[in-house]
Ligand SMILES: Nc1nc2c(ncn2[C@@H]2O[C@H](COP(=O)(O)OP(=O)(O)O)[C@@H](O)[C@H]2O)c(=O)[nH]1
C-alpha cells in the first residue's frame with residue numbers, strides 16, 4: 076500500500092513547494108511557520124509547534140517528532156459480541172454514504188458478511204444512493220421511506236444482522252435536520268436504540284470529515300463529538316485538496332484517531348491512515364535525504 080498516502084498529498088506538497096521550493100537539511104522557525112500555515116495547519120497549532128522547537132535550525136527529526144505528536148491518539152477496538160455495529164456521522168456532503176460503501180467493500184474483501192442500514196431518512200436521495208451501492212457491491216441493506224424513523228432502520232438492520240449471523244453492521248445517518256437540536260436528538264436516539272437492539276452497540280461511531288474544508292471542519296467535528304461521542308475520524312476527499320496539514324489540527328483539537336482517508340469516489344479509494352507514512356510524505360518534500368548524499 077506504500078505510496079498511496081503520499082499520492083493523496085500531491086496538492087498539499089505543491090502548496091508547500093510554493094513557499095519552500097528548495098529542499099534543505101534544516102529550516103528556520105520562520106520558514107517552517109510559513110510552510111505549516113501554507114499546508115493549512117491551524118494557526119494555534121503552528122505556534123505551539125514552533126514554540127516547542129528550541130533550536131534555531133530545525134532538522135527533519137525535530138519537526139517529525141512534533142508532527143507525529145499531534146497524531147498521538149490511537150484507536151483501541153472495544154470488546155464486543157458480533158455483529159460489530161458502526162454508526163457513521165457527519166455533515167451533509169462530507170462523504171458518509173460513499174465512505175460506508177468503501178468500508179463495506181473493505182470488510183467484504185476481508186471475508187466478512189456485512190449489512191447496511193440506510194439511516195439517513197431525511198433525504199430520499201441518500202436512501203437511493205446507499206441502495207445503489209448495496210446493489211453494486213452485492214451487500215444487503217435495510218431501507219425505509221424518506222421521513223420514516225431512522226432509529227427504526229437502525230433497529231431493524233441490527234436485528235436482521237443478529238438473526239442471520241452477520242459480522243458487520245454499518246448505519247448511515249442524517250447530516251442535517253431542520254435544526255441542530257433535532258439532529259442531536261435523532262443521533263442520541265439512534266445510539267440508544269442500537270444499544271437496545273444489541274447491547275454495547277454502536278461499537279464504533281465514526282465521524283466523516285470533508286478534507287477540502289480544512290480547519291473549518293474542526294468546530295463542526297467538535298459539535299458532533301459533544302453530541303454523541305466519536306471514536307474515530309475518516310477524512311475524505313484528500314485527493315482533491317491542498318489542505319492536508321489540517322489533519323494535524325483536526326486530530327490534535329479533537330484528540331481522536333484518524334482511521335482512514337478517502338482518496339476518490341470508488342469503493343477501493345479508502346486507505347488505512349498511517350501517520351508515519353503521512354508525516355514522512357510531507358517531510359520528503361521539504362528535507363534533503365541526507366542518506367542519499
Ligand atoms: N474525490 C472524492 N470525492 C468523494 C470522496 N468521498 C466522497 N466523495 C464525493 O463527495 C460527494 C458527497 O458524498 P456523500 O457520500 O453523498 O456524502 P454524505 O452527504 O455525507 O453522505 C459525492 O459526490 C461523493 O462522490 C473522496 O474521498 N474523494
Ligand SMILES: [Mg+2]
Pocket residue numbers: 171172173195201
Ligand atoms: Mg449520504
